[in-house]
Amino acid sequence: MIKQKLVLIGNGMAGVRAVEEVLKINPENFEITIFGTEPYPNYNRIQLSKVLQGGTSVSDITLNEWEWYEDNKIRFYPGESVTSINTKTQSVSTDKGRIESYDQLIIATGSNPFMLPLPGADKEGVKAFRNIKDCEEMIEYSKRYKKAAVIGGGLLGLEAARGLLNLGMEVDVIHIYDYLMERQLDRTAGKLLQVELEKQGMNFILQKNTAEITGRKHVTGLKFSDGSKIKADLVVMAVGIKPNVALAQEAGIPVNRGIIVNDYLETEIPNVFAVGECAEHRGIAYGLVAPLYQQGQVLAKRLCGIRDEGYQGSVLSTQLKVSGVDVFSAGKINEDESTKVYKTYDDWNGVYKKVLIENGKIAGAVLFGDTKDGNKLFNFIKNESRIEEYLESSQSVISEVNTVADMSDDELICGCNGVTKGSIVEAIKANGLTTVDQVKGCTNASRSCGGCKSLVSDLLACTLGDQYQADQKEAICGCTTLSRDEVLAEIREKGLTHIREVMNVLEWKTDGCSKCKPALNYYLGMIDPLKYQDEKEARYVNERMHANIQKDGTYSVVPRMYGGVTTSEDLRKIADVADKYKVGMIKVTGGQRIDLLGVYKEDLPKIWAELDMPSGSAYSKGLRTVKTCVGESYCRFGTQDSIGMGIRLEKKFEGLNTPHKVKMAVSACPRNCAESGIKDVGIVGVEGAWEMYVGGNGGTHLREADLLFKFKDGDDLVEMIGAFLQYYRESAKYLERTSAWVDRLGLEHIREVLSDELMVKEFNNRINEALSVVQDPWNEAIHNKNLLRDLYQTVKI
Amino acid sequence: MIIEEELELMEKTMRSVFIGEVADLPQKLGKTVTIGNKEIAVFKTENGDIRAIENRCPHKGGVLAEGILSGDYVFCPMHDWKISITDGKVQAPDVGCVQTYPVEVKEDRVYILIHEKVGGEGNCSTPLAKGV
Numbered sequence: 001m002i003k004q005k006l007v008l009i010g011n012g013m014a015g016v017r018a019v020e021e022v023l024k025i026n027p028e029n030f031e032i033t034i035f036g037t038e039p040y041p042n043y044n045r046i047q048l049s050k051v052l053q054g055g056t057s058v059s060d061i062t063l064n065e066w067e068w069y070e071d072n073k074i075r076f077y078p079g080e081s082v083t084s085i086n087t088k089t090q091s092v093s094t095d096k097g098r099i100e101s102y103d104q105l106i107i108a109t110g111s112n113p114f115m116l117p118l119p120g121a122d123k124e125g126v127k128a129f130r131n132i133k134d135c136e137e138m139i140e141y142s143k144r145y146k147k148a149a150v151i152g153g154g155l156l157g158l159e160a161a162r163g164l165l166n167l168g169m170e171v172d173v174i175h176i177y178d179y180l181m182e183r184q185l186d187r188t189a190g191k192l193l194q195v196e197l198e199k200q201g202m203n204f205i206l207q208k209n210t211a212e213i214t215g216r217k218h219v220t221g222l223k224f225s226d227g228s229k230i231k232a233d234l235v236v237m238a239v240g241i242k243p244n245v246a247l248a249q250e251a252g253i254p255v256n257r258g259i260i261v262n263d264y265l266e267t268e269i270p271n272v273f274a275v276g277e278c279a280e281h282r283g284i285a286y287g288l289v290a291p292l293y294q295q296g297q298v299l300a301k302r303l304c305g306i307r308d309e310g311y312q313g314s315v316l317s318t319q320l321k322v323s324g325v326d327v328f329s330a331g332k333i334n335e336d337e338s339t340k341v342y343k344t345y346d347d348w349n350g351v352y353k354k355v356l357i358e359n360g361k362i363a364g365a366v367l368f369g370d371t372k373d374g375n376k377l378f379n380f381i382k383n384e385s386r387i388e389e390y391l392e393s394s395q396s397v398i399s400e401v402n403t404v405a406d407m408s409d410d411e412l413i414c415g416c417n418g419v420t421k422g423s424i425v426e427a428i429k430a431n432g433l434t435t436v437d438q439v440k441g442c443t444n445a446s447r448s449c450g451g452c453k454s455l456v457s458d459l460l461a462c463t464l465g466d467q468y469q470a471d472q473k474e475a476i477c478g479c480t481t482l483s484r485d486e487v488l489a490e491i492r493e494k495g496l497t498h499i500r501e502v503m504n505v506l507e508w509k510t511d512g513c514s515k516c517k518p519a520l521n522y523y524l525g526m527i528d529p530l531k532y533q534d535e536k537e538a539r540y541v542n543e544r545m546h547a548n549i550q551k552d553g554t555y556s557v558v559p560r561m562y563g564g565v566t567t568s569e570d571l572r573k574i575a576d577v578a579d580k581y582k583v584g585m586i587k588v589t590g591g592q593r594i595d596l597l598g599v600y601k602e603d604l605p606k607i608w609a610e611l612d613m614p615s616g617s618a619y620s621k622g623l624r625t626v627k628t629c630v631g632e633s634y635c636r637f638g639t640q641d642s643i644g645m646g647i648r649l650e651k652k653f654e655g656l657n658t659p660h661k662v663k664m665a666v667s668a669c670p671r672n673c674a675e676s677g678i679k680d681v682g683i684v685g686v687e688g689a690w691e692m693y694v695g696g697n698g699g700t701h702l703r704e705a706d707l708l709f710k711f712k713d714g715d716d717l718v719e720m721i722g723a724f725l726q727y728y729r730e731s732a733k734y735l736e737r738t739s740a741w742v743d744r745l746g747l748e749h750i751r752e753v754l755s756d757e758l759m760v761k762e763f764n765n766r767i768n769e770a771l772s773v774v775q776d777p778w779n780e781a782i783h784n785k786n787l788l789r790d791l792y793q794t795v796k797i
Numbered sequence: 798m799i800i801e802e803e804l805e806l807m808e809k810t811m812r813s814v815f816i817g818e819v820a821d822l823p824q825k826l827g828k829t830v831t832i833g834n835k836e837i838a839v840f841k842t843e844n845g846d847i848r849a850i851e852n853r854c855p856h857k858g859g860v861l862a863e864g865i866l867s868g869d870y871v872f873c874p875m876h877d878w879k880i881s882i883t884d885g886k887v888q889a890p891d892v893g894c895v896q897t898y899p900v901e902v903k904e905d906r907v908y909i910l911i912h913e914k915v916g917g918e919g920n921c922s923t924p925l926a927k928g929v
Contacts, residue, residue: 500843511843511868514877518865537825541863541874549874553860601829790823795816795830795839 003031006303007092007102009082009247011036013045014276014292015108016064021300023072029304032074033100035092038131039079041066044447045131046289046416052135052163063447085251087269104271104303107248107259111241111277111287116151120213126235129160138234142167145233149173149222151210153180155318157238161202164236172230174205174222184318184329188345189352189368196325196350205230243278243285258285263310265299275299282313290314290415297418317378317415319371328374331381332356332364339363342387357387375455379411404458405748413459414445414452424456428463436460461746465753466731476734477515479508484733488523498524499535514540519734522621525657526729529770536791542619545791546777547604554584555604556597558618559611560654563628563646563666564592570613577610591625591663593618605792608778615778617654621735623662626650627675631668631685638668640685645714646674649683652718653725655774656767659732659741662725677705680738681721690717694724694750695742703739706747708754723754723763729770813901813908822847822907827862827871832911837898838862839909840871840882847900848882849909851921855893885921894921 006022008015011034019032036042042064050056069076082092091101113128115121125141128134138160141148148164150157153175161171173180179190180197194204209225213235221231243258254260254268258280265273265281276292277285286292291314298311317330335341335356342355351369355362355377361384365377380390404413409422427433427442436456440446446453475481482490487506496502499520503512512520517538525532536544547555559574574594578586584598593616599607608615618624626649629635631642646666656662665674668685676682678698682705684691689712696705708724711717727750732741742750753759781787816830822841829852830837838852838861848869852862859875866872869883879888885895899910 511870513867513879514865514872517867537823537866540865545863549860549863551857551875553858789821790826790828795828797814797816797830797832 004029004103005101006030006032006104007100008034008106008108010108010110011042012108012110013289014296015106016042017293017296018106018275018299021297022303025300025304034074034076035080035082035094036078037081048135049159049163052138053166058132085247087251087272107274107278108276109244109247109278111243114240114242115237116239118210118213123213123215123219124217125219125233126213129156129236129238141234142169146170147232148234149232150236150238152238155181160236160238165201172203172205174208174210176209178207186334186366189366192350192352192368193325193327241287245278256280264302265295273299281311288316293418315382326369326371328367328371330365330378333366360386362387362390404455405462413455417444417447419443419445424459425463428460458746462748465749466745476519477513479510479513479516482506491527499538522657522734529773546615548619554598554600556595557599557607558593558595558616559613560616561593562650563626563643565643573611577607581607592627593625601792602794605782605788609782614776621660622656622658623653627665629667629673637671639687640668642666642668642685656771658729659734660737692717692720695739697737697739708751719764722767723760726763726767727753811910811912813910816907816909819902819905819907825866829862840866847902847907849898849900850882850885851896854878855895896921
């Protein structure tokens with residue numbers, strides 16, 4: 001079969017994407033030639049702002065490496081521009097004098113930055129923000145000059161401004177409108193954005209028309225139409241783009257704003273197609289990546305002779321990529337006579353949400369500050385769903401959690417590359433994928449802006465459950481090559497009962513270390529709580545001594561104080577002990593308990609005996625405290641007995657060994673004074689119900705807890721907490737906090753496991769078994785002579 | 798192996814201090830022993846060997862008697878430095894060393910040999926970090 005000659009003019013995102021799609025469908029059919037003006041392989045223009053911001057090189061944003069062209073036998077001419085098209089002879093000529101004939105021609109020449117025809121626009125120091133060369137020049141400028149002015153307060157202008165700020169320049173952003181990103185945001189959101197960006201150091205000059213760029217040879221500043229002036233050493237114009245149609249125009253291909261194409265991306269000349277920013281479909285020339293990719297798919301099908309309904313146009317959504325600001329918009333932005341609006345505005349938290357409704361159907365949305373509903377709304381807009389659907393979905397507990405599990409298979413995960421949930425799940429299953437990178441390589445999802453990475457990760461977790469990451473074998477420490485799961489399986493299978501035995505039988509390379517010994521001690525105890533003899537020497541000092549070691553070798557003592565409630569009698573005892581043993585400091589802990597600091601090792605047993613209170617386990621890999629708010633007993637907002645519930649939970653689960661520390665809290669109303677949102681298990685009492693949140697963490701990696709379930713009945717709540725803790729005990733790696741564990745397994749997976757009543761019962765049976773052997777360690781220590789001698793007594797000569 | 802002449806020489810300058818019976822030392826754990834102004838961590842390893850080292854990590858003065866013992870090494874409880882209890886050397890990637898003391902066991906009685914004069918020891922010269 002004779003191959004058809006396919007020539008692509010333009011090595012950008014749209015054209016190369018079309019070629020990739022062709023290669024997917026029919027790699028043998030074409031002999032492909034690509035001409036690109038820039039001297040690089042195909043790169044991700046969306047991420048140019050990252051290059052500008054520094055720390056990212058061209059190769060980091062390259063989409064297809066040089067080898068890709070070779071591997072696919074593509075003749076690639078980088079740094080070579082096509083100068084004319086002869087549609088009669090079906091050939092193109094280049095600036096290097098090459099003439100190439102074609103059977104099919106794709107024009108993907110993209111767009112040029114629109115440069116305002118201002119007096120002085122040709123001076124040195126006036127730049128566009130469009131390609132790698134522009135970035136490099138701006139980086140050079142930032143080394144020599146201080147002041148930059150960006151003309152244009154749209155998406156591109158703000159990204160350029162952010163980049164220049166990162167390069168250490170002072171940045172003024174000049175915008176003709178009275179608020180930012182007027183094409184994607186309404187006035188309220190635009191103003192909110194402005195406040196956020198001002199905090200980041202951008203300066204805005206709004207409602208100004210630039211009249212002139214001043215300076216002799218080199219730019220020195222801007223002059224506005226009202227006569228005012230500012231200084232600038234660098235001026236970046238980011239006011240828009242115009243489709244690059246000159247080549248097509250000269251060849252007699254019909255052009256309006258862009259090259260006119262039909263639903264199959266055909267121009268009016270046979271065998272000539274146009275795709276991407278240079279094309280105009282149904283009157284629209286698109287400037288965002290998602291539509292270009294959709295066009296690429298349609299074009300590839302057309303070239304390969306697959307007939308379908310063609311390209312139907314795209315609904316646009318925008319997500320700002322400027323750091324630290326969550327902005328989303330899609331569809332229709334501004335109200336008019338035919339629209340109604342659903343709007344919420346939380347001034348305090350800076351959260352704004354607007355949904356536009358046309359004839360009862362969702363037509364557009366603007367989100368600021370909290371964009372987690374973006375994907376859902378985008379799909380509602382595309383499906384022309386009724387507003388009730390969104391409102392209902394926002395109220396139900398399940399979708400408030402907004403997980404990928406709720407999405408239908410045809411919902412888009414990666415808007416940039418048009419990859420659906422269904423195709424990702426299929427790829428995960430068919431190819432045994434276990435990492436985001438593998439999914440990226442296999443499906444293209446998250447290959448462009450990367451905004452959907454967390455969704456892809458959620459999907460992996462949701463599809464694989466606790467297999468996720470478990471497949472990436474990770475030895476528990478350098479003493480062995482075995483992973484946590486392998487070690488646990490061997491312990492169970494071979495009935496191993498102590499640490500030395502595990503290390504011998506499983507051929508440990510050393511005598512163990514400070515990582516594997518405590519881990520093995522935990523796993524053995526978790527597997528058989530009734531028979532396992534805890535090995536003190538494998539425990540970290542705090543857990544061996546049942547007190548926190550301080551930097552000077554003294555210890556701190558935290559008596560148990562259930563639910564944070566104490567009595568005058570206990571306080572007196574604590575005060576007396578503090579005096580008698582001259583403790584260094586008395587402090588209230590973050591968990592609402594009293595800490596006695598600076599106690600000598602030898603004094604510990606005496607203090608415990610005199611306190612006559614149980615250990616607060618403030619050192620343990622186990623339940624620490626249950627923080628509570630005042631609740632219904634005294635608080636005028638409290639809806640539930642949070643103190644009672646806190647005490648009940650603390651009494652039930654105290655002394656339990658867990659993979660890492662576990663903190664709980666019970667609040668009696670959504671004001672959440674006990675900070676339940678950042679606890680491993682956080683309970684929020686609402687009118688007539690308890691909400692159970694899990695996986696929160698207030699530590700190094702701050703993580704908001706997720707709503708797991710809601711219960712009317714307190715007993716059901718306690719039972720579920722038992723099941724949750726036991727599932728964590730059984731499947732987490734030693735030293736893995738619930739926050740990391742929930743992320744690894746996926747909330748949806750955990751919810752599914754814990755939705756099984758039988759499982760919940762079994763988990764509770766096993767946790768109750770583990771709790772049945774719990775003893776108060778202080779009481780144990782002061783009554784066991786050997787322990788006293790081995791651990792607390794010192795020899796003085 | 799110490800040849801007899803050397804042993805004679807050492808006995809003149811070193812004092813043998815009784816610290817307790819072998820059975821008094823906890824298995825696989827450290828014990829804090831204070832002799833005069835020296836604080837010493839004494840370990841009884843899994844196979845019954847007894848070792849004595851200075852009770853302070855050269856890093857930030859962590860008390861080594863409370864570390865996790867693994868074979869002939871102890872992991873400092875403060876920042877997990879790994880230190881040999883036989884020669885006092887800090888293991889890579891960290892550097893430094895800890896003073897070691899010879900131990901003698903006679904009829905289940907444990908003795909630590911220390912120099913008569915303060916500061917007479919010489920197998921380690923890592924100064925402790927200031928301010929500890």
